Amino acid sequence: MVQLDEQLQMLKDLTDAKGIPGNEREPREVMKRYIEPFADSIGYDGLGSLIAEKKGDPEGPRVLVAGHLDEVGFMISKIDDKGFLSFQTVGGWWSQVMLAQRVTIVTRDGREITGVIGSKPPHILSADARKKPVDIKEMFIDIGASSKEEAMEWGVRPGDMVAPYFEFTVMNNPDYLLAKAWDNRIGCAIAIDVLRKLKDEKHPNTVFSAGAVQEEIGLRGARTVAAKVKPDIGFAVDVGIAGDTPGVSSKEASGKMGKGPQIVLFDASMVSHKGLRDLVVDTAEEQGIPYQFETIPGGGTDAGSIHLANEGVPSLAICIPTRYIHSHAAMLHKQDYEHAVQLIVEVIKKLDRETVDRLTFE
Numbered sequence: 001m002v003q004l005d006e007q008l009q010m011l012k013d014l015t016d017a018k019g020i021p022g023n024e025r026e027p028r029e030v031m032k033r034y035i036e037p038f039a040d041s042i043g044y045d046g047l048g049s050l051i052a053e054k055k056g057d058p059e060g061p062r063v064l065v066a067g068h069l070d071e072v073g074f075m076i077s078k079i080d081d082k083g084f085l086s087f088q089t090v091g092g093w094w095s096q097v098m099l100a101q102r103v104t105i106v107t108r109d110g111r112e113i114t115g116v117i118g119s120k121p122p123h124i125l126s127a128d129a130r131k132k133p134v135d136i137k138e139m140f141i142d143i144g145a146s147s148k149e150e151a152m153e154w155g156v157r158p159g160d161m162v163a164p165y166f167e168f169t170v171m172n173n174p175d176y177l178l179a180k181a182w183d184n185r186i187g188c189a190i191a192i193d194v195l196r197k198l199k200d201e202k203h204p205n206t207v208f209s210a211g212a213v214q215e216e217i218g219l220r221g222a223r224t225v226a227a228k229v230k231p232d233i234g235f236a237v238d239v240g241i242a243g244d245t246p247g248v249s250s251k252e253a254s255g256k257m258g259k260g261p262q263i264v265l266f267d268a269s270m271v272s273h274k275g276l277r278d279l280v281v282d283t284a285e286e287q288g289i290p291y292q293f294e295t296i297p298g299g300g301t302d303a304g305s306i307h308l309a310n311e312g313v314p315s316l317a318i319c320i321p322t323r324y325i326h327s328h329a330a331m332l333h334k335q336d337y338e339h340a341v342q343l344i345v346e347v348i349k350k351l352d353r354e355t356v357d358r359l360t361f362e
Contacts, residue, residue, distance in 0.1 A: 020073030067187025083145030240319030260290030269304020275362025
């Protein structure tokens, strides 16, 4: 087994934590444990998002760096008489990545029950039916219960969270990391490490690193975080699409793992702020930090909520190119994460009041 250093242990703890939208307590506690040594204070919004504050110049602007705590998962909707569980997807799922995958049901009292996603076996389907993907509504979760009563004796109830199960894995190339919930525990890790890097640095602003809730069902926590923080500048840190696998053309997705963080030009939730984007690009080039441009017409990030907060907030999404998101196992490159932290820290050092006031109208 690979011996994990402090950085990898943090990434393992964050991704191992189970937290679908509306059930983010466990990853919030992990994030709090890791970020608290570098924060002047820890606060929360009314939905349960975590907000860590690092004070700099009190007359300077307020800068928000937001990852989101939640991961895609499921919720138990019904227990049938034989003990099988019906479920509702929470967040976006593609049916073809779900069948025969292991999951963990978390009961009200915190008990963890192992299950597997099942369906009617292909051996009894017609030839035509076997050629078609199984519809999600035809799937169920098998926890090995013999009856509804037995499942309920174990503490299982409708409304319980179901999280994907996967073991954090360092690949043969140690820069390649495989885990569940990179979307978006890697954003939480970046938010933590931004404060870590600023611990003994002067910065002309106040920085808020947040773990927002409920991003996967509508960018909700970022809206309440921004209402509480009232930022002058907003960064969403999330995952992007890595288009470097077989069958994906550069026209479909141009991002590549290991080639630097992605600066999102536009997505379904916002057009990036031109002045802030130019500052980030200029900083990357000055510091020799690799970066890529990205467009995500079919998805959004928490920047979509942040930029509309209050009277409007110049915002930008910075993403880590990631393979196989919204599945049980996703893969990213450790150096992309480290370069994202470095880039955001260097930009924060430039965000004094004069610069921010100038950016607003660029």
